[in-house]
Amino acid sequence: MREIRNIAVIAHVDHGKTTLVDELLKQSGTFGERDETEDRMMDSNDIEKERGITILAKNTAIDYKDVRINIIDTPGHADFGGEVERVLKMVDSVLLLVDAQEGVMPQTKFVVKKALEIGHRPIVVVNKIDKPAGEPDRVVDEVFDLFDQMGASEEQLEFPVIYAAAKNGISKLALDDDNDNMIPLLDMILEEVPAPTGSDDNGLQLQVFTLGYDNFIGKIGIARIFNGTISMGETVTLVKADGEKVNGRVTKLIGFKGLEKMDIDKAGHGDIVAIAGFETVDVGDSLCDPKNPMPLDPLHIEEPTLSVTFAVNNSPLAGTEGKFVTSNKIQERLEAEMNTNIAMQFEAKGEAAFEVRGRGELQITILAENMRREGFEFSISRPEVIQKIENGVKMEPFEHLVCDVPDEFSGTVIETLGKRKAVMSNMVPMGDGQTRIEFEIPARGLIGYRGQFLTDTKGEGVMNHSFLEFRPYSGTVTSRSNGALVSMENGEAVAYSIFNLQDRGIMFVSPQDKVYGGMVIGEHSRANDLDVNPVKAKQQSNVRSSGADEAIKIIPAKDMSLEHALEWIEDDELVEVTPINVRIRKRELDPSARRRAEKQKKGL
Numbered sequence: 001m002r003e004i005r006n007i008a009v010i011a012h013v014d015h016g017k018t019t020l021v022d023e024l025l026k027q028s029g030t031f032g033e034r035d036e037t038e039d040r041m042m043d044s045n046d047i048e049k050e051r052g053i054t055i056l057a058k059n060t061a062i063d064y065k066d067v068r069i070n071i072i073d074t075p076g077h078a079d080f081g082g083e084v085e086r087v088l089k090m091v092d093s094v095l096l097l098v099d100a101q102e103g104v105m106p107q108t109k110f111v112v113k114k115a116l117e118i119g120h121r122p123i124v125v126v127n128k129i130d131k132p133a134g135e136p137d138r139v140v141d142e143v144f145d146l147f148d149q150m151g152a153s154e155e156q157l158e159f160p161v162i163y164a165a166a167k168n169g170i171s172k173l174a175l176d177d178d179n180d181n182m183i184p185l186l187d188m189i190l191e192e193v194p195a196p197t198g199s200d201d202n203g204l205q206l207q208v209f210t211l212g213y214d215n216f217i218g219k220i221g222i223a224r225i226f227n228g229t230i231s232m233g234e235t236v237t238l239v240k241a242d243g244e245k246v247n248g249r250v251t252k253l254i255g256f257k258g259l260e261k262m263d264i265d266k267a268g269h270g271d272i273v274a275i276a277g278f279e280t281v282d283v284g285d286s287l288c289d290p291k292n293p294m295p296l297d298p299l300h301i302e303e304p305t306l307s308v309t310f311a312v313n314n315s316p317l318a319g320t321e322g323k324f325v326t327s328n329k330i331q332e333r334l335e336a337e338m339n340t341n342i343a344m345q346f347e348a349k350g351e352a353a354f355e356v357r358g359r360g361e362l363q364i365t366i367l368a369e370n371m372r373r374e375g376f377e378f379s380i381s382r383p384e385v386i387q388k389i390e391n392g393v394k395m396e397p398f399e400h401l402v403c404d405v406p407d408e409f410s411g412t413v414i415e416t417l418g419k420r421k422a423v424m425s426n427m428v429p430m431g432d433g434q435t436r437i438e439f440e441i442p443a444r445g446l447i448g449y450r451g452q453f454l455t456d457t458k459g460e461g462v463m464n465h466s467f468l469e470f471r472p473y474s475g476t477v478t479s480r481s482n483g484a485l486v487s488m489e490n491g492e493a494v495a496y497s498i499f500n501l502q503d504r505g506i507m508f509v510s511p512q513d514k515v516y517g518g519m520v521i522g523e524h525s526r527a528n529d530l531d532v533n534p535v536k537a538k539q540q541s542n543v544r545s546s547g548a549d550e551a552i553k554i555i556p557a558k559d560m561s562l563e564h565a566l567e568w569i570e571d572d573e574l575v576e577v578t579p580i581n582v583r584i585r586k587r588e589l590d591p592s593a594r595r596r597a598e599k600q601k602k603g604l
């Protein structure tokens, strides 16, 4: 069988992983001359395309100099760090990309830590060397220091370095050589990435790292073969994470090349293939030789840090916009999600509610966004940080936060974050009037902060964070300082009332939007909640004041996307999600019940 190399591409968000994979696909001759290619080909699902970020790890394969190179592209956003963790075991080395200007960022640290722990010796790709403000040498030093801090071995510290401008399809061994293609990187992969260990002569050992689904062939496991061979039609043993064993027949064996998948008859150790025929297969499961099943260690993934409650929608508008609205349907959908996404967990909480745990707000938003596109309707509570008790001490997750802000805003940012219990760990001028400020902050303090940060920096700041560790509980942090404007009536919002209300705060609804008693229709400019009537029409008077109606000027409503809404709400509020609308509401719709609940809370 032909030689194989297996690598994953890892980095902080946006450092150019998917773009680099595009170029490796194109320049290895994987596509025919006439094949159409587009940008970021591996970002294949809708939300990935819309947002321009990678969410799911995906594999592809190229053939270069008769060697099969399997490449796994991974997401860089911290919330999807679980995807990176689970693929690191499936490869023999990694391409660690670092932006020549941004340098080491929070998620660079996270992925480096995980890669070094597994024993990989990364190839460091300093990418985006075409950026005028890039400082590739400084970045290499930063990476070296990072490896050193993370306890890298001598061998790992002697990492190979290559410079690249993935967007232009260029890689070079030295900054001053004028190579203009990806050949140096491809050659480096052949040379520096260890060939897979194991042997075709051993019994089968294969581990599933991703699931797929096909309407005709059912559930598909994408897996790395660590030992032995697997053939179409063969009977093998599926070993689940809990040790349960079932025999089954391989009904389809699929190989990868470029963006294509093809049926194959047989594959050997070291390769990455997709297998159908095992309806109960989950991520982390092994397929083994039935004569002597030796499963691989289950995949260990960092625990979730954030939880929210998904519940059946019980607002007065429930069931009017969604296709799937029942507790059963929601449960089935969440179960399906957790089978493919081992970084998330869920648990039924009472009759019609489910606690969903994940890595961050974006991960939870993407799940909710996918569900609403599929026709689901439900409510979501305010994200809560997961705490745990260790040796009798209450512990909570902390994050490493990096803010790049124009110099003049650094004071405000430091002050606001101080109130949220952040501790500044570093502050450096970046040139161009920008300052980089690093903090360690309880994850709780970050909930809902992004909106504030954008306001504080007039939209010019960039913030990034990544999970650090669990630390002792740090006390109360401040939350939203504005109250809500709450509708006291059911009906349709009327332009006249909105016009009169807009002095009181920022409106979330526009004329003709459906509203109900207890629905939040805006942000109050003061700290308290205010009950208001958005459906009141103008009193008809006998004297027609000509032209007065047309003179009404309505400020456009603030668009509360799912993400904004989740960041904005407090504990006594919910986000109502339907395929058509995202609304914010009070948990208690009835005003007197709301007041009672408030009193009770204060009494505690």
Ligand SMILES: Nc1nc2c(ncn2[C@@H]2O[C@H](COP(=O)(O)OP(=O)(O)OP(=O)(O)O)[C@@H](O)[C@H]2O)c(=O)[nH]1
Pocket: 011, 012, 013, 014, 015, 016, 017, 018, 019, 020, 040, 052, 053, 054, 055, 074, 075, 076, 077, 127, 128, 129, 130, 131, 164, 165, 166, 167, 168
């Ligand atoms: N100037 C410059 N821009 C680049 C280069 N490589 C990628 N980019 C740009 O950087 C942005 C992010 O690229 P992606 O390939 O999506 O980055 P990624 O690392 O896959 O991002 P995530 O998967 O979301 O973590 C895109 O706008 C690319 O065009 C480069 O070499 N130079």
Ligand SMILES: [Mg+2]
Pocket: 017, 018, 019, 043, 053, 054, 073, 074, 075, 076
């Ligand atoms: Mg990507």
